[in-house]
Amino acid sequence: METRYAKAVAYFLSNKEPVFFDENLLAGSTTSKPFGAPVYQELTGMTIWPELDTISTRGKNPLILSREDAGELNFDIFPYWMERNILEYTRKKFNNPDCMRLFERIVFFLASKAGTLSHTVPDYKKVLSKGVEGIIEEARTGEEEIREKGVNTPGDRHSLAFYQAVQTVMNGVLNYAGNLSKKAAELARVEKDPSRRENLLKMSEICARVPAKPARTFREAVNSLWICQVAVHAENINMAISPGRLDQVLYKYYRYDIDNGILTVKEALELVGCLWLKLNDNTNLVPETSEELFGGAGTVPAVTVGGVDENGEDAVNDLTYVMLRVTELLKLRDPSLNARYHYEKNTEEYRDRVAEVIVNTRAVPAFHNDIVDIKVLENQGTSTEHARDYAVIGCVELASAGRSYDASSSIIFNLVSTLELALYNGKRPATGDEQIGPKTGDPAGFTSFDEFREAFESQLKWLMGEAIKLNEYFGRVHQEILPTPLLSAFFEGPIKKGKDLIHGGATYNSSGATHIGFADTVDSLSAIEKAVFIDRKCTFAELLQALRENFEGHEKLHAYLVYKTPKYGTNDPIAVKNSQNLIRFLYNFYQGHTNYRGGKYRPGYWTMTNHAGQGKLSGALPNGRKAYKVFASGITPVSQAAGDLSACLKAVGGIDGLCIPSGEALNLKYPSVKNNGDIKTFAQAVESYFRYGGLHVQFNIMSYEDLIDAKNNPEKYPELLVRVSGYSAYFKDLNEAMKDEIITRTAYDLGTGKAVPFPEEYRSMLAFE
Amino acid sequence: MFEKILNWLLLRPLRAKRLKKRFLQCLESEAAEEFLEMLLKFMSLAFFVDRDFRRNIKDFNGRYLFRSRDNSITVAVVFKDNRMKVCEKELKDTDVTVVFRNGRALMGYLLSPKPDILGSLLRQDVTFNGNLNYVYKFAYMAKRLQLMATGEV
Numbered sequence: 001m002e003t004r005y006a007k008a009v010a011y012f013l014s015n016k017e018p019v020f021f022d023e024n025l026l027a028g029s030t031t032s033k034p035f036g037a038p039v040y041q042e043l044t045g046m047t048i049w050p051e052l053d054t055i056s057t058r059g060k061n062p063l064i065l066s067r068e069d070a071g072e073l074n075f076d077i078f079p080y081w082m083e084r085n086i087l088e089y090t091r092k093k094f095n096n097p098d099c100m101r102l103f104e105r106i107v108f109f110l111a112s113k114a115g116t117l118s119h120t121v122p123d124y125k126k127v128l129s130k131g132v133e134g135i136i137e138e139a140r141t142g143e144e145e146i147r148e149k150g151v152n153t154p155g156d157r158h159s160l161a162f163y164q165a166v167q168t169v170m171n172g173v174l175n176y177a178g179n180l181s182k183k184a185a186e187l188a189r190v191e192k193d194p195s196r197r198e199n200l201l202k203m204s205e206i207c208a209r210v211p212a213k214p215a216r217t218f219r220e221a222v223n224s225l226w227i228c229q230v231a232v233h234a235e236n237i238n239m240a241i242s243p244g245r246l247d248q249v250l251y252k253y254y255r256y257d258i259d260n261g262i263l264t265v266k267e268a269l270e271l272v273g274c275l276w277l278k279l280n281d282n283t284n285l286v287p288e289t290s291e292e293l294f295g296g297a298g299t300v301p302a303v304t305v306g307g308v309d310e311n312g313e314d315a316v317n318d319l320t321y322v323m324l325r326v327t328e329l330l331k332l333r334d335p336s337l338n339a340r341y342h343y344e345k346n347t348e349e350y351r352d353r354v355a356e357v358i359v360n361t362r363a364v365p366a367f368h369n370d371i372v373d374i375k376v377l378e379n380q381g382t383s384t385e386h387a388r389d390y391a392v393i394g395c396v397e398l399a400s401a402g403r404s405y406d407a408s409s410s411i412i413f414n415l416v417s418t419l420e421l422a423l424y425n426g427k428r429p430a431t432g433d434e435q436i437g438p439k440t441g442d443p444a445g446f447t448s449f450d451e452f453r454e455a456f457e458s459q460l461k462w463l464m465g466e467a468i469k470l471n472e473y474f475g476r477v478h479q480e481i482l483p484t485p486l487l488s489a490f491f492e493g494p495i496k497k498g499k500d501l502i503h504g505g506a507t508y509n510s511s512g513a514t515h516i517g518f519a520d521t522v523d524s525l526s527a528i529e530k531a532v533f534i535d536r537k538c539t540f541a542e543l544l545q546a547l548r549e550n551f552e553g554h555e556k557l558h559a560y561l562v563y564k565t566p567k568y569g570t571n572d573p574i575a576v577k578n579s580q581n582l583i584r585f586l587y588n589f590y591q592g593h594t595n596y597r598g599g600k601y602r603p604g605y606w607t608m609t610n611h612a613g614q615g616k617l618s619g620a621l622p623n624g625r626k627a628y629k630v631f632a633s634g635i636t637p638v639s640q641a642a643g644d645l646s647a648c649l650k651a652v653g654g655i656d657g658l659c660i661p662s663g664e665a666l667n668l669k670y671p672s673v674k675n676n677g678d679i680k681t682f683a684q685a686v687e688s689y690f691r692y693g694g695l696h697v698q699f700n701i702m703s704y705e706d707l708i709d710a711k712n713n714p715e716k717y718p719e720l721l722v723r724v725s726g727y728s729a730y731f732k733d734l735n736e737a738m739k740d741e742i743i744t745r746t747a748y749d750l751g752t753g754k755a756v757p758f759p760e761e762y763r764s765m766l767a768f769e
Numbered sequence: 770m771f772e773k774i775l776n777w778l779l780l781r782p783l784r785a786k787r788l789k790k791r792f793l794q795c796l797e798s799e800a801a802e803e804f805l806e807m808l809l810k811f812m813s814l815a816f817f818v819d820r821d822f823r824r825n826i827k828d829f830n831g832r833y834l835f836r837s838r839d840n841s842i843t844v845a846v847v848f849k850d851n852r853m854k855v856c857e858k859e860l861k862d863t864d865v866t867v868v869f870r871n872g873r874a875l876m877g878y879l880l881s882p883k884p885d886i887l888g889s890l891l892r893q894d895v896t897f898n899g900n901l902n903y904v905y906k907f908a909y910m911a912k913r914l915q916l917m918a919t920g921e922v
Contacts, residue, residue, distance in 0.1 A: 046901075050879075050908035053916055074909060075824060082902040091900065104897070432893065 002158075002500060006165035006485045009235045010172030016234070018176070018183035020203075023196065025219070025274045027180040027203040028227045030238065030282035037063050037285035039073065040237050041081045042482065047287045049078055060291040061733060063283075090477045099470040102463075107430045107617050109467040110412040110610070111474060118239035119409040119512070121302075121391045122232060122490035123402025124225045125249045131213040131224075132170050132177075138495050139166035146498065159498030162505075165485035166495065173231045173486070174212050180227070181207035218263050221253040222271050226278050228490060229301070235486040238282050240394025240409065242302035243335070244401040246275075247320040248309070248389075254319045265322065272326045279303075279335045296734040297608055298334040300727045304391040304401075306350060307340025307370045312388055314345045321353065327364055328357045331719065336727050338392040342370035343687050355683035358699050359673045363721045364728055366396070366698035369690040372657040373398055376695070379658045380602065382508055395606045395726020396634075396663035396696045397512055403492040405501050405597070408512030408604065408662050411467045414614050415582075416517035416621065416631060418463050419524055422456040423544065429619035429627075438462050444541035449529040452540075456525070457585060464513070464586075468593050468601060471511060475596035478502050502597070509599025512662035513590055516610045519568050519632035522579045523623035523641065527565040529574055531557075531622070535564075547620045550627045562624035562768045569637025569648045580655060587659035604662025605635035606726040612737040615767070629767035630741040633725035634665030639744040640766060645753040648746075649685065653692025664695050665726040669747040671703035671756055681750055698723040700742065704759055707731070707743040740765045776818055785814045789918045796876065796915070804872035805835055805844060808879075809855045812914055816853055822917070825910050827851055831903050834859070834866045835875075865899030879911045 020027065021034040031038055039045040048055065052070040055063050082088070091100055103111045112118070127135065143163035151160055184204035191197040203223070209216075210224035225243065232241050243249075257263030279301050305323050309315040327337045339354040340346075354365060377387035382400050391401040397408035420428045421437040428436060440455035479502050487501055488494035494505030531537045537560055538546070546554035566572035568579045583603075590601035615630035623638065625631075632638040635652060642648040645668075652666055666689075673682050689697055700707075700722050710717040710731050720731040722742055731739065744765050747756045763769050776782060788811045795807045816823045826848050833846040845860035846853065869875035874894035889895065897904055916922040 046905055049902070049905035050912055052909055053913055053922060078902070078906070079829065082900070082906070085902065088900050088902055096899070101898075104901075 001481060002161040002165035002483045002485055003168065005481075005483055006168040006172075009486055010168050010175070013169075013172035013231060013234050014175035014179075016176055016179070018180040020184060020187055020200065023199065024277060025199060025203070025271055026223050026226045026278050027184060027207050028176075028223070028230045028278070030230055030233050035281055035283065037283045038233060038238055039077070039285055041073075041077055042085050043237050044085075044087075045285060046078055046081060046085055047290075048285055049074070051287055058288050058291075060288055060735070061283075061296075063285070084481075086474065086477055086482060089481060090473050093477060094473050097470070097473065099466040099473070102436075102466055103470055105431060107428065107614065108414055108417045108436075108463060111467065111470045112239070112409040112412060118237045118241060119394050119397065119407055120240075120405055120487070121242045121244040121393055121399045121401045122228070122487060123492050124228060124243060124490065125402065126492065127211055127228050127490055128215045128221050128224055128249065128253075131215075132173050132211045133213060135489050135495070136167050136170045139163045139170070139489070142495060142498055143167070155498075158503070162483075162485065162488070162494070162498055162500050165483070165500075166489045169235070169486040170489055172234075173228070176231065177207045177211060177227050181205075215253060218250065218253040218257045218268060219271055221250050222275050225249070226275060229279075232487055232490065233282070235484055238284060238299045240300045240302065242300075242304075242391065242393050243279070244302075244391035245304045245307075245315075245389070247305040247317060247323055248315060251317050251319045254322075255317075258318070265318075268319070268322050269326055269329075272322055273330060276326055276330055276332055276335060280332055292735055296724065296729040296738060297727060298336075298729065300394045301335045302338055302392045302394055303335040304338045304340060304368075305365075306346060306354070307368070307390075308342045308345050308374075308388050310385045310389050312345070312384075314342070314347070315340075316346055316350045320350070324353060324357050324365070328360050331361050331364075331721055333721065333728050333730055336392075336394070337365035338368055338396075339365045340368045340370045340373070340390075341686070341690065343690055344371065346370070348683075351687065352679060352683045355673075355679050355686065359679055359682070359701055361721060362701040363699065363723045366392075366696060366723070366726075367686050367690075368392060368396075368696050369657075369694060371690070372693055372695050376657055376661050380508075380510065380600065380661050386507070392663075395608065396665045397604060397606070398661070398663055400508060402490070403506060404508035404510070405491065405506035405599075406508075406510045406512055406602070406662070408510075408602070409514065410471045410511040411513035411601075412516065412607075412610055413464060413467055413513055414516045414610075414618075415460075415521040416524075416614065416618050418459040419456060419517075419521050419621070420619060421459040421463070422452065423547065423622075426459070429548075430617050444539070444544060446540055449533045452528055453525070460585070461589060464589055467513065472596050475502070475511075479596065504597035504599075506597075509595065509597040510602045510661070511595040511597075511599065512602050512604055514604040514606050514662060515586065516607045516614050517618075517631040518579075518582070518605050518635055519638045519641075520615075520621055520623055520625055522568040522575065522582055523565070523638055524621045524625075525578045525582070526568070526572070526574045527561050527622040527624070529578070530565045531561060534574075543622060547622065550620045551624070558624055558768075561622060565623065567623075567637065567641040569642025569651050570644070571647050571651060576651060576654065579651070583655050583659045587661075602661040604660060604664060606663055606665035607631075607633050608725055608727065609729075609734065609738045611725065612735065612741050615741075616737050624768040626768060630737050630744075631767075633667050633741060633745075635660075636665070636667045636725075636745070638767065639741070640746055640755065640758055640768075642746060643755040645685065645748040645755075646688075648748075649689040649694065650692050653689050653694035655693070657693050657695050660695060663726075666694060666697045667700070667723060667725060667745060668697060669700045669702065669745045670750050671701075671706075671747050673701055673750060678750055685750075698726075700745070702747075704743060704747055704756070704762070707739075708759070708762060711739050711743065781814055781817050785811070785818050788814055792914075793918055796880065801873040801876045802871070804876040805842065805869075808876075808911055808914070809844065809846060811918070812910065813853050813855060815914060815917070819917070822910075822913065823851070825906075825913075826853060829906075831906070832860055832863045833903065833907065834863045836866065836868050838868055838870050863899060865897055865901070865903040867895060867897055867904065869895045879908050880915050 499505035
């Protein structure tokens with residue numbers, strides 16, 4: 001299968017149209033359009049079939065599809081894949097298992113494994129230093145060694161096929177670069193504009209050399225990296241394939257060129273700007289339903305800067321500042337820029353500059369805590385040197401760059417669904433009277449909070465087990481029919497082991513499971529404990545009745561639940577206990593499971609837009625959240641529940657980061673940061689949070705009023721960039737629920753550290769109203 | 770030519786025209802109880818009279834069962850030998866079974882330009898068991914038919 005798939009990818013790359021659209025200094029494009037959506041019919045692309053005639057005019061994020069292309073998809077491409085795409089192959093192979101049917105209900109968990117290998121950080125350093133020809137040579141040596149030893153075992157046969165596949169697919173990359181070179185030369189010959197002609201000739205020259213051979217200059221390195229990123233997307237879906245620590249990967253070339261007068265800082269800024277624009281040249285192809293529920297996301301290719309190097313020393317360099325400046329100037333949705341900050345090694349100047357860029361863009365980059373992040377990876381068995389060289393995947397997940405295959409978005413798990421299953425004895429309002437989970441008892445008969453907690457944990461164990469089972473099925477099918485020789489070639493480990501990434505070829509392996517509705521679940525647990533079992537304000541039966549009736553006629557109880565029960569994000573000991581217990585429980589459960597590649601499952605807490613969509617599908621909750629209202633995002637406290645910034649940072653930072661190996665997203669909002677003094681205060685607050693132990697924090701520098709105005713008058717804010725829950729989006733592209741969620745997030749006054757009151761006239765937007 | 774003559778002899782173009790009108794009326798009606806019946810009749814005839822549309826079922830084999838949640842409607846649709854056959858009976862070994870709350874719900878799922886997705890999910894208007902790609906293909910054909918009926922393609 002390796003050989004066959006490699007031939008297919010190589011064929012695609014060899015025949016991929018070399019196109020040049022504009023004045024960009026980099027050659028190569030993800031699709032044949034300036035901005036396009038690859039189809040990936042073998043994975044999830046078939047979902048667009050019903051919309052082939054209407055996708056160009058649909059209300060939410062339309063994509064232009066020509067009649068010819070639609071016809072080709074309808075008559076030729078999709079029919080071939082009807083029985084062959086990953087989802088249906090898995091269904092058939094495992095006899096339409098219950099776990100798959102749960103997944104298809106949408107309201108329990110999502111299994112992104114259908115999106116195959118994505119959410120990872122390739123080793124571009126390797127291709128820049130060795131060139132694709134060097135990688136081919138490595139694979140050839142591997143093949144020869146196997147042949148010399150004798151192909152005696154199935155493992156030998158697999159390795160042999162893998163080495164051949166790598167060579168085949170790498171030749172596809174060379175052909176694509178060669179075609180780009182030829183096309184650029186052709187265009188240069190007829191180009192009248194001297195500056196554009198010169199650029200085309202330069203691109204032709206560059207593509208004739210890289211990525212085939214090692215890069216020599218900064219421009220060669222940047223273009224080589226971009227062509228490899230395009231190639232990776234020919235094989236793997238465009239979801240969070242993250243270029244990694246670019247200020248480290250590219251610095252050698254930058255320094256050499258600057259020192260030797262080959263490059264100026266201005267030219268470096270332009271080249272990095274061109275790369276940022278290129279990283280925005282593609283989007284995900286999803287049906288309108290997905291746009292409606294979860295839309296607005298880009299492809300989230302995360303770029304990481306700053307932090308420490310492999311020796312634990314300050315890694316911030318001039319190129320870090322170049323990348324920050326480009327981000328500040330362009331204010332683009334992608335790449336998702338992540339600034340690592342080591343408060344013992346990095347300078348305050350760097351910390352404050354990152355804060356300043358956030359203030360100027362109002363949203364990016366995100367801050368990551370080097371000290372805790374490195375410990376988290378060490379705790380997962382990553383060597384210290386490799387842990388220090390971590391990069392961010394997609395939203396907030398951590399990977400030792402180019403060594404660790406983490407598939408960090410394998411499972412997106414709705415925690416509230418298990419809370420509801422526990423509340424309704426294995427049923428959920430969203431799925432009616434159907435018995436979904438195990439019967440854990442009618443909570444009306446429970447006599448202690450521990451009884452309810454046990455029921456909740458039973459539901460959790462059952463549903464997480466189903467999610468893991470499905471991920472394992474998908475993984476096995478990927479191993480069988482969709483290997484990834486191209487991505488494997490850009491990783492540390494597979495060529496040495498003679499094993500594809502999907503078979504465990506990377507140096508480190510894991511699968512990620514992220515969780516939706518963490519804060520609402522914690523607050524609901526605390527509300528049950530306090531209201532039913534401590535204060536005895538109501539019986540469990542009365543609480544259930546109030547939930548079923550969405551608190552109508554139960555206003556007194558509702559007010560008590562909203563205002564008098566413990567809230568995560570405060571220093572209330574019940575909330576602290578319940579948040580920490582839940583984090584620990586999930587960590588222990590996942591770490592007890594080994595995936596099909598031999599790695600552990602890792603929990604995380606980032607939600608993209610899923611907390612809005614899933615919230616719209618869930619009933620009322622014991623914390624006072626009304627039915628069909630959004631959940632809080634990531635690991636962020638429920639909007640308006642944590643009134644004191646310092647307490648909030650302490651509570652979230654106090655959660656044991658070692659139990660969050662797949663990353664967390666804390667979303668904070670300040671109405672404004674006015675001057676340098678404010679920026680300093682802002683940066684100091686980040687440092688305090690990191691000293692408490694927080695892993696990640698991201699910001700929106702916007703007031704409630706700004707955001708409400710942007711919702712009401714989208715034409716006034718065409719490029720308003722916001723942080724969602726781990727990534728950036730244009731506010732206008734988000735669905736209504738997601739807009740409301742961002743609007744209602746607690747805004748803190750930087751001066752007082754207190755929550756700014758939410759505008760009275762818009763209180764109906766709040767989840768508990 | 771023979772096909773054209775046969776179509777005219779069997780008054781298929783005329784029947785298609787009438788059905789198109791009834792199909793459009795059904796789409797505009799509140800209840801849309803007859804939606805599935807109208808859709809399948811119109812689709813079946815469209816495969817005869819419209820060569821381009823017929824291309825959708827060239828060499829396509831698919832076995833569908835549509836059933837209302839209250840079991841009052843059970844319709845089997847089989848695509849085989851470049852033909853579409855419809856009968857009101859149970860069907861075994863289907864590629865996909867579609868269970869719908871009522872005609873309007875099914876119509877909303879297949880055709881509505883602005884479907885109430887959240888509401889549809891919450892009400893579980895339409896559920897499936899089997900290969901979803903067959904649903905996608907059918908939904909494409911239904912949508913295409915609607916656009917043909919309204920003159921948009």
